[in-house]
Each structure stands twice: as structure tokens, then as C-alpha cells.
Amino acid sequence: MTSAIERPAVAEEDAPARPLRKDAARNRELLIAAAREVFARRGIEASLDDVARRAGLGVGTAYRHFANKYELLTALMTQTIDEIVAQAEYAATMDDPWEGLVTFLEAALTVQAKDRGLREVLMGVHDPEKLEQVHDRIAAPLDEIVRRAKRARLVRRDVEPSDVGVIIGMLCTVADIGGDEHPELWRRYLPLCLEGLKPGAPKPAVKALDEAQIRRAMATHKHGFPERRPSPSG
Amino acid sequence: MTSAIERPAVAEEDAPARPLRKDAARNRELLIAAAREVFARRGIEASLDDVARRAGLGVGTAYRHFANKYELLTALMTQTIDEIVAQAEYAATMDDPWEGLVTFLEAALTVQAKDRGLREVLMGVHDPEKLEQVHDRIAAPLDEIVRRAKRARLVRRDVEPSDVGVIIGMLCTVADIGGDEHPELWRRYLPLCLEGLKPGAPKPAVKALDEAQIRRAMATHKHGFPERRPSPSG
Amino acid sequence: MTSAIERPAVAEEDAPARPLRKDAARNRELLIAAAREVFARRGIEASLDDVARRAGLGVGTAYRHFANKYELLTALMTQTIDEIVAQAEYAATMDDPWEGLVTFLEAALTVQAKDRGLREVLMGVHDPEKLEQVHDRIAAPLDEIVRRAKRARLVRRDVEPSDVGVIIGMLCTVADIGGDEHPELWRRYLPLCLEGLKPGAPKPAVKALDEAQIRRAMATHKHGFPERRPSPSG
Amino acid sequence: MTSAIERPAVAEEDAPARPLRKDAARNRELLIAAAREVFARRGIEASLDDVARRAGLGVGTAYRHFANKYELLTALMTQTIDEIVAQAEYAATMDDPWEGLVTFLEAALTVQAKDRGLREVLMGVHDPEKLEQVHDRIAAPLDEIVRRAKRARLVRRDVEPSDVGVIIGMLCTVADIGGDEHPELWRRYLPLCLEGLKPGAPKPAVKALDEAQIRRAMATHKHGFPERRPSPSG
DNA sequence: TATGAATGAGAGTTCATTCAT
């Protein structure tokens, strides 16, 4: 459940993942924690200076650990994905497949509902490679969760793993709307969404995305991240 | 359905809204169209320079028509809200209440699904006054739509107008995910959401927001738009 | 006589005014020197870009040291005010009260005559708070200078400290007129003004401003500096 | 005493001063009056758009009458100079030379004291040619005023016409300081200055500027007027 | 001729990123 992130940004390419010196590792965690707080409150617009200051470190240190702001954001996401993957793996083993599905959704939302910056990053991912990794890790347990629910006739045949991802996105939006004042609002719409997956519900005319499609869809640059600009010369 | 945008930003005092010169009116439309395209593709982060360039005009012209970037965004929103309100009013009069509800949702989504910037504005606008106006105009027909559906026992008693607003938001997110490649993806999740409103579906433990709550929630500054600053000209 | 400028603009919170790094301190001085030159020559209309260029630095650096153009101007003014206050304090202790008065006027003018931007700021600053501070510091020695001259019957009874301030302003104008070509022109009009203060000279029909009045008068926004605007970063 | 300005800006070079059509002449006066009001209140920073709006005309019309903002400002000055020249001519004929001198100074100040923009322009003149014309017209009566006062031993031998000009400037500054709240403050400092001209007063060590010098000094570009910028290409 | 829409250079300011200390 804790972060699996171990490589600093400076470790180019495929260095053998040498563990960080202890204080460096600590700074990395400080930065991620600070980023989470700052971005959670003010969104991804917040400046890295602010993040660094919150972490009690200099900006330079932030750049030693993360090649750029986007990398830091990605690290946040990765860390969270780690948690969600863990939850998915656990949920995939629960006795009751329905409970597994619900547990997974609740876990994912509980993590994301509190963090605006995180939601922004998760929906606006830029690095197709990174996203591939995420998908590679979540695909199996999510598949399993959905497959078991289908086998037990708890959800329709046309339901796909991508549906679960989309539903998480939808409920993130509800969390956005609810904001700090109604942090549990998404819980109203979770059963609502689940209801529509049940065998009794009509099968929608539009098909779900398959795995390749959802990968591509999410990898498409959608959210206001600037193209990597040419580095300032000075 | 017609545009509510009629006065250029320069009308400062109490000018009687004299109609624009033909070329100015055309440029205004060019700007709005360009803004829609640019913001639709790149989000509200896009610069007014880019909008003007896309319109084939100078920045100054943009500022002649809209006092600032935020006003332009608002104009876009207003125009669309007009359309949606019109749709709501129409839907509220349809013979079949269910068809009315579905028609309204489809209409709203059809408009918003294509426009990321618009969705950002609609979810993130922080001009409470403007948003009040929007709510003031949409409240009555939306109320009517929901009331009729409830009276006909097509949706549960605990369903509120705010639920419809939230569902629109959720489906906007789906549109975001679908992007240009799967522009109809949201149609898969519309029936799914509707299913959850039906009397057969379990009543969620969390209550819907009432009107005052949803107004407040949406008015809360979420998406980092700077406060309107006083002009520095003195 | 020493500079009162010690904290960089970045010290936002309650940092204990840690001394600047050596290079930063040097750049700060470069900036102030450049600002003095540029504003002295071209007035406060000159752009910060020009100031930075003259200092051989980037604009960003100017903004690291001064929150905005206005702050830089204030820093300049503060530095000079320090000098003038010191001169006033010294002049107030001179054996010969008349020599004290003249010495003070000459000192103040010598400082200001060379610097158009400074004169503009001193006459037009509209930060009432800052100006209050200036007055607070200069009031006592100036009072003393005038009081001693009056007690020694060297100037009329109706002369007020504000007269000295006004005379400085008048001579600044002469310096303006003289420009670089006649930098000492103001010295012609200094005895002229002093003559009018002597007991033999007729008492003017119009009374001098008292301290409260001159404070108000000088605090009134006269030279079009924009209000400090709230930062748009939110 | 009324304006002697008769040529529109469009009359290039030395057209034979054809009188303007009546409405054009009226617009010209409207513009100058509006400019006076606007610049008087807000200084020369005010925009031409504001001036034109105040005149009830379009900016374009302003540019038909004045080649640029600076020309308009100059027209203001010229108009005032006309008044002052007329006053000078009148004062030069008064029986009592001292009364003539005082009358002239009071008249000049009365005109200028009320108008901040005017003072800014008068001190910041740009067009050496225009200034030459002004000097050419004021020189004779001013000379006469000073000569008569000297002949009657009312002022020292070293007093020059330029001294009177400088004193006007100094008192303008007092008017600046007095602002709207103490519009008569300059009257306190007029006798003060005059006292210093009297034969009893000591002769200053620094000599007055002669006519050529003061012409040059005032023609020197001192105040924040931008170099004529290259016209925008679009 | 009069109008006011259009233009774009330029101003103040921010912030991701680099680099000297």
C-alpha cells in the first residue's frame, strides 16, 4: 500500500535501480507529500516554488528528483496508482465478486476524491509510456474483478473493464462538484452507476471501449499541459 | 436559442446597446468561433493571442469585444447555456415525461460533449453572479422536468433536480475521456445513469444536494481562474 | 545614511531577513543603480525591462528583488530619504541656525537635483503609508531646524516646516528646467527663496500648510501610478 | 485672449491658412476643451479615446485635427500661451512696472494653477520648433516687463527675463503640491519669490540663463514623452 | 468628413527551468 517508487529522475534510462541515499529518499517523499497538499488545494496550476517551499526545500532539489513539473505530477499519480492496484489485487480475491467490485470502486474513489490535483493529473496524463505501465499493472486484477462479476451473472455480458475505469472518472467529477463541502457526494452516485451494470438493466446501444481503445483514449493529450517547451537558453 | 451576447466590451456607460457594425459583428462571431475551437481543443489555458490568431485578428480586437479573457469565456458559456435552457424548456413540455428527461440530457450533452473548454468553464466558473443567473434560468424548467418524471413514477422520490445536473457533469467527463475518437462514448453511460434513477433501483444512503447546496457547490472556485483584477490604468 | 533596503521581495512570510547571498546582493545594487540612472534620465515611465537591461540582468531578476515596479521606486526613494533625513538631523544640530537651514536645503537639493525619477516619486507617490513614514522621520529634525531659525529671529514667525518642503519642491523644478546642461541652476533660486523667509520680507496673505495638511496634500495621488493590483496568480 | 489657433493638423507645411469649415472649427474647440478637462483631471497619461469620448466625437476625428497625441497637447499649450502672451502684452503697458510684473505672474499662474496636464506639457515640451514660436512671441513683452522694472530699480540688475519664466515654473510646482484642496497655495510663495528679486536682496552667485540658454534648456526633451515610435504597420 | 473598429508593439508580471554557489 505504500509507495513503490524508488528511482530518482536522474537515474537515466535503465540504471539498475540503485536505492537512494536515505536523506535523498526522504526529500523525495517530502516533495511528493508537499505536492499532494499544494496541488490538492490549488490544483495543478500551483507553482513548483510553492511546492518546494511547502516541503521546506529549494526548487533546485525538486529538479534533482523530478526532471520537470510534469514528472512530479506523474510521480503523484504513480504513487496513487500503486495504492489502487493494490486495492484491485485485493478486491479480485474477495469471496463475493460483487463486494469485490464495490470495494474496488470505493477504494479508488476514497483515494481520489480528496485530491483535486490528482484528479486533474489522472485525467490529463501526458506520457503514453507511463500510462502503458499503469495499464499493464491494473489490467490483470481489473480484468479478474470484472470477469468474476460476469461469471456470477452480477453484471451484464457487455460490461468491460473499461467501464469500471470510466465510472471511476465519472465519480471523480462528482467529487469535484462536491468539493470540500460535500466530500461524500460521490457515494450517492456509486450505486446509481452500479445499478446500470446489472443484468436487469438495458444494454446500451454504444459498446464499451476495449482495452486498446481505452489505452489510446486516455493517452491522448487532452488537458492543458503545455507541449514540452524548448528549454530557456540562459 | 438565440445568442444573448449583444454588447461589446467598450460600451461602458449606459449606451443603449446600439447594434454592431456589420464587420464588427462578423469579427465578434469569428472570435467566438475561434475561441470555441481553441478552448475546445486546448482548454481554458489557451491564450487570447492564440484565439485572436486563429480568428485572423489582432489581440487588440479581442479586447475590444471582450473586456478580458474571462468575459470571453463567459460569453461562450452564456451562448451555450441559452441553447441548453431552450432545450430544457422544450423538454419540460413533452408529452412523455421520461422522453422529456432523456431528451434534455441528450441535448445538453450533445452541446457540451464536443467542447472541453466549455465543460471546464461550466464546472469551474467562479463568478457566482453569472452562475446564479444560469441557475435562475435553468431552475424552473429543470424542476418541471424532474417533477413530472416523479409524478409519473418514472424516477424515485428522492431524485432531485441537482441529480440531473450532476449526471450531466459525469457524462461530460465521459466525453472528455472519449475525446475526438469516441465522441459518442457518453451515450453508453447515459442509460446506465438513468437506470439508477428508476423506482426499482435502491435509494442511495447519501442524499442529493438541494438547490441552495448545488448552487454553492458549483460556485466554489475550483479551476484556478484568477480574480478579476481592477484595471491598472487608473 | 545607510540603506534601509534589506529584504528581497521573496521574503513573504516572516523570514528573519537572512542576509543576501553575495552575488544576489551585488545584483540588487546593480539594479538599484540601474534604476536610478534610468529613472533619473527618463522618469518613472521607463520600463523595468529597460532597467534590467541596463543592469545587465533579466527582468525576472528584477522581480525577484522587488515585488513590482512600484516597490523598486519605493526602494530608491527610501534610500534617498535616508540620506536626506540624516542631513536634516545633522543640520538641526549646527551652531548657526541659518547655516543649518541652508545646509539642509542644499543637501536635499544636491541629492534630488540630479534625479528626475526621484523627484517624480517624491512629489507623486501615492502610497500614503510610505509617505507617512517619510514624514514621520523627517518631521522632527525639520521642525527643529525651523524652530531654531525662528527663535533666532532669522525667519518670520509665520514660517512653517511645510514651507521648507515646498521650497525644496520648487527648487526641484528648477533642477528640472536646468537639466544636465545647467545642473547648478537651482543654486540661483535658493537665496531668492530664502530671502522671502526673512523677517524683513512681507508676510504673505496666504498661510502655510500645517503638518496634517501638507501630509494630505502630498499623499494625494497626482502622478498616475496605478493602484497596486492583486496578483493574478491566485 | 481667445485662441489664435487656426490651422488644422492636416494643413501640411505652409498651406495658406485657409479657415476651417465652421463645424470642423467647432470640433477642434470641443476636442481642446475636452482634452483640457481630461488631462487636467488625470494628467497626460489619459488616453485619447477618453478625450474623444468626452468631446462626444470619435478618435478618428481627433486624429483628423491633430497628427498625434502630442500635437493635441501642444495645441493646449499654445492656446494657453496665447492667453499668457496677451497678459504679458497688457502687463508691459501698465503704469506701475512692479504692478505689471506682479500682474503678469498672477495671470500666468492663475491660468496654469488649475491644470495639471497643462503644467506637465509646459514643462515637458518636445517640439523645439513650436517652442521657438512661443519664445518668439513672449520674448518681447516679457523683456519689456523686466526692463521697466529694472529701470525703476524695483528689481536687481542681474535679474533676467528667464528668471520670470523659472519663477512661473516654481509656482506651478506649488500648485501641483496644493492640488485641488489648496488651489491658492502658490499665492503664498509668489511674494516670497518676488522678495528675492528686489535690490535689497543679495545677488546670487549663479547667473540667470540668457535667452538662448533658456530656449535650449526648455527645448531639451525632459519629460516622459516617448520618442516618436514607428507607426504600426497594420 | 466622421466614425469607431482594428492593430500590434510594449508594459507589468509570473513561473518552469537552469546553474553558480
Place this chain on the structure above:
DNA sequence: AATGAATGAACTCTCATTCAT
């Protein structure tokens, strides 16, 4: 390794000036 000063491109907005209507 850590720091934070420096950089400059980019952004929003203004206004003198031009030009189509």
C-alpha cells in the same frame, strides 16, 4: 547534494495610431 538566484518566454491587457465603412 542542496540551495535559491537568475533567466526569459509567455501571458494578460492598454493605447497610440491607422483605415474601412
